Amino acid sequence: MMPPSIDQQLLERSEAALASVVLDRLDLGTTDTFEVRDPATERVIATPPDHSADDALVALDRADRAGAAWARTTARHRSDVLHRAYGMLIEQRDRLAAVITREMGKPLAEALGEVQYAADYVRWYAEEALRPAGGYRENPVGGSTILTTRGPIGTALLITPWNFPMAMATRKIAPAIAVGCGAVVKPAALTPITTLVVAEIFVAAGVPEELVQVVTTTRAGAFSEALMADPRVRKVSFTGSTGVGSVLLGQAAKHVIKSSMELGGNAPLLVFDDADLDRAVEGAVIAKLRNGGQSCVAANRILVQDGIADAFVEGFTERMRETVLGNGLAEGVTLGPVIDDRAVANFSRFVEDAVSRGADLRLGGSAPEGDGHFFEATVLDRVPESAEIAQTEIFGPVASIARFRDEADGISRANATPFGLASYVFSENIDRAFDVADRLDTGMVGINQGIVSNVAAPFGGTKASGLGREGSSEGLEEYQEIRFYNLARRSAGS
Ligand SMILES: NC(=O)C1=CN([C@@H]2O[C@H](COP(=O)(O)OP(=O)(O)OC[C@H]3O[C@@H](n4cnc5c(N)ncnc54)[C@H](OP(=O)(O)O)[C@@H]3O)[C@@H](O)[C@H]2O)C=CC1
Numbered sequence: 001m002m003p004p005s006i007d008q009q010l011l012e013r014s015e016a017a018l019a020s021v022v023l024d025r026l027d028l029g030t031t032d033t034f035e036v037r038d039p040a041t042e043r044v045i046a047t048p049p050d051h052s053a054d055d056a057l058v059a060l061d062r063a064d065r066a067g068a069a070w071a072r073t074t075a076r077h078r079s080d081v082l083h084r085a086y087g088m089l090i091e092q093r094d095r096l097a098a099v100i101t102r103e104m105g106k107p108l109a110e111a112l113g114e115v116q117y118a119a120d121y122v123r124w125y126a127e128e129a130l131r132p133a134g135g136y137r138e139n140p141v142g143g144s145t146i147l148t149t150r151g152p153i154g155t156a157l158l159i160t161p162w163n164f165p166m167a168m169a170t171r172k173i174a175p176a177i178a179v180g181c182g183a184v185v186k187p188a189a190l191t192p193i194t195t196l197v198v199a200e201i202f203v204a205a206g207v208p209e210e211l212v213q214v215v216t217t218t219r220a221g222a223f224s225e226a227l228m229a230d231p232r233v234r235k236v237s238f239t240g241s242t243g244v245g246s247v248l249l250g251q252a253a254k255h256v257i258k259s260s261m262e263l264g265g266n267a268p269l270l271v272f273d274d275a276d277l278d279r280a281v282e283g284a285v286i287a288k289l290r291n292g293g294q295s296c297v298a299a300n301r302i303l304v305q306d307g308i309a310d311a312f313v314e315g316f317t318e319r320m321r322e323t324v325l326g327n328g329l330a331e332g333v334t335l336g337p338v339i340d341d342r343a344v345a346n347f348s349r350f351v352e353d354a355v356s357r358g359a360d361l362r363l364g365g366s367a368p369e370g371d372g373h374f375f376e377a378t379v380l381d382r383v384p385e386s387a388e389i390a391q392t393e394i395f396g397p398v399a400s401i402a403r404f405r406d407e408a409d410g411i412s413r414a415n416a417t418p419f420g421l422a423s424y425v426f427s428e429n430i431d432r433a434f435d436v437a438d439r440l441d442t443g444m445v446g447i448n449q450g451i452v453s454n455v456a457a458p459f460g461g462t463k464a465s466g467l468g469r470e471g472s473s474e475g476l477e478e479y480q481e482i483r484f485y486n487l488a489r490r491s492a493g494s
């Protein structure tokens with residue numbers, strides 16, 4: 001079948017959007033550059049500066065100084081600035097979405113969804129900035145009153161991945177700004193442009209020019225070594241692979257830096273015999289294909305109870321067959337390219353390995369010929385636990401289905417992973433759904449739905465999936481330091 005053709009007007013608009021971005025926001029005279037490519041065509045779309053570790057230290061210096069002044073502003077002021085930024089992000093949603101699609105690949109409609117999701121973090125933290133941040137309690141043995149305050153922790157280092165280039169940036173930058181911190185942001189080298197647009201809009205909304213410094217670089221290791229050894233960094237927030245998260249935690253341990261780590265997942269999605277079939281199929285498609293499967297909360301292991309398995313696999317495969325693969329700028333496309341060649345090679349290997357171990361390939365399984373990094377929506381059924389795909393984070397549009405006998409079997413398989421980010425349960429028996437959800441060792445559980453992401457909810461995982469939470473009020477606390485005042489009292493206390 002011919003791939004859908006690209007809308008020329010959208011292409012031109014996206015070219016204009018890319019051309020409008022100031023690539024060197026640090027303006028340090030850096031002459032090294034690197035290439036950012038469109039994953040749908042492999043063509044170069046931008047050449048931002050490749051900043052050195054020394055450049056990053058200058059950025060840190062600026063963010064730290066600006067942060068000291070920002071910390072003294074009122075919560076009302078910070079809230080107003082964030083509200084303005086929200087409005088401007090929404091006004092510029094088409095420009096932002098075009099940049100996201102061109103550098104990351106997701107279909108334009110999904111990119112627009114990411115812009116709204118990302119902007120919602122800014123609005124949420126504009127509101128949270130005003131919440132009371134302190135407490136009062138009596139010393140239980142009398143003699144003093146304990147007052148607590150929460151203040152900005154200091155300068156934050158924010159490292160983001162390529163899969164949600166806007167939402168992961170705002171999920172970190174907005175709470176940092178809301179409480180009064182400065183920040184150095186390092187976007188993924190594959191997708192740095194969106195973050196530059198976000199920073200530009202924040203400044204236009206009233207964020208001081210130097211408060212949020214975006215460092216574009218391909219030298220991530222040297223960057224983090226230099227910054228994590230600098231005592232001015234008081235907070236690191238990272239989203240990405242568990243391997244890099246561990247390296248950062250090692251560096252944080254040395255200098256005792258407060259850390260939030262949002263790392264890999266291996267989400268189980270359990271469908272019980274008593275699930276509503278249509279709901280389970282729909283939820284599983286949503287959970288599997290979030291961001292083309294390139295999400296840490298994407299359903300990684302679909303586990304289906306024996307009694308409903310055949311009907312589920314039938315329905316799920318038919319829904320996966322409806323996906324339209326192609327360039328995210330083309331009309332009707334619902335599945336864009338994957339991020340790079342390495343990902344395509346991984347998926348081909350997963351499929352080959354699973355089939356060689358007895359899995360049943362129900363749909364897809366190949367990378368189409370031609371330019372760009374594409375992989376078909378794929379369904380593998382009866383995947384044995386020995387298959388590589390049953391043990392690893394897939395991060396793409398390949399669904400791995402296995403069957404289970406009963407509740408105990410399903411739960412024990414679901415928990416048999418070092419990861420604990422998200423899980424999903426489908427059952428019309430609400431007692432069972434809650435009971436199973438309670439016994440799944442993950443930070444988030446979707447019950448009868450395939451979505452857990454929500455700005456008002458604490459996003460994060462257990463075990464090797466990370467530390468800390470993002471979004472919600474808990475996400476704000478990650479950028480705060482608690483202080484208490486022990487106020488002497490004459491009375492013995494009440
Ligand atoms: N939990 C999640 O949300 C995500 C999980 N992943 C998982 O990780 C796998 C690999 O993806 P990838 O993008 O390579 O993830 P990485 O963990 O390598 O990259 C995430 C971010 O960390 C940066 N980084 C890389 N090395 C270091 C370092 N030594 N010190 C500081 N920062 C560093 C990257 O920079 P640079 O781009 O320059 O390498 C990028 O900005 C995926 O296939 C997926 O399994 C990926 C993305 C998100």
Ligand SMILES: O=C(O)CCCC(=O)O
Pocket residue numbers: 161163164167239294295296297453459
């Ligand atoms: O997948 C990720 O890398 C981050 C989380 C995306 C989401 O908020 O849903």
